[in-house]
Amino acid sequence: MSWHGWSVQPPLLYVAVGALLYWVGGRGYHGRPYTRWEEASFAAGLVLIVLALESPLDAYADRLFWVHMVQHIVLLTWAPPLILLGRPWPRMWRGIPLRWRTSIGRALARERWTAPVRLLAHPLAAVIVFNGSIVFWHLRFAFNATLTNGFVHDVEHAMFFFCGLLFWARVIDPGPLRPRLVWPMRLAFVVCSMIVSWVIAVILATSLVPLYPAYAHLTHLPGGLTPLADQQIAGGIMWVPGSFAYGVTILAGVYRWLEPGSRSRGAGGVVTTG
Secondary structure, three states: OEEOOEEOOHHHHHHHHHHHHHHHHHOOOOOOOOOHHHHHHHHHHHHHHHHHHOOHHHHHOOOOHHHHHHHHHHHHHHHHHHHHHOOHHHHHHHHOOHHHHHHHHHHHHOHHHHHHHHHHHOHHHHHHHHHHHHHHHOOHHHHHHHHHOHHHHHHHHHHHHHHHHHHHHHHOOOOOOOOOEOHHHHHHHHHHHHHHHHHHHHHHHHOOOOOOHHHHOOOOOHHHOOHHHHHHHHHHHHHOHHHHHHHHHHHHHHHHHHOOOOOEOOOOOEEOOO
16 A cells, blocks of 8 residues: 555554653653653654655655665664664553553563573574674675565564664663673674674675665666766665664764773673663
């Protein structure tokens, strides 16, 4: 279903549910007060998802590689950290009806659920899954599959977003996932992830031929672009705008790490400050 280039698809429903839970959970909340900046950050993350996947921008993703890359950047490095900066976990959990919360809590407490949850909660696993998904979906066969099969395309976007949440939760706010890492370790994970993106971006930007047949075979691209120029722009977007969240995190992390009075203690990379 579409309206003047805007579409109504499952991502819009998920965003609406997330916004509703955040709003309902905030009513009568007695924990640490939420600032307007935190609430605005959460809202901005949801808005970015809608703009990337439901706006007229999505209609161009099948014809322009650089537009497709913008979607990837939003789902991987822009929307997840903005949402996490809004401290969504306690509010959204309170927004779920008590009976459902009880059932969900009991299900998660069962032994068969604990092993995979603990595995994904491990910081190293989060980093591997995050970067592994980026590399996998930029392989030629996988990327072409997203352009020829709508279901595969939806799976790609879902994986990018949830892997992004998993990774950035290790860096920004672990929420229900523990342990909390010391800042030097967080910075190491961010730098490694940024390098992975840079390697892919350099390959795309410096290649002398289009790498993905689904785009290479297109003619009369919007804006008069050639497939190779389109690919080079996509590489530039992955390199520069795609590094923005990493760069801001590195600067903030160095400041927090060197901040007077900030210190880490305990074993296993757990800290007691921010």
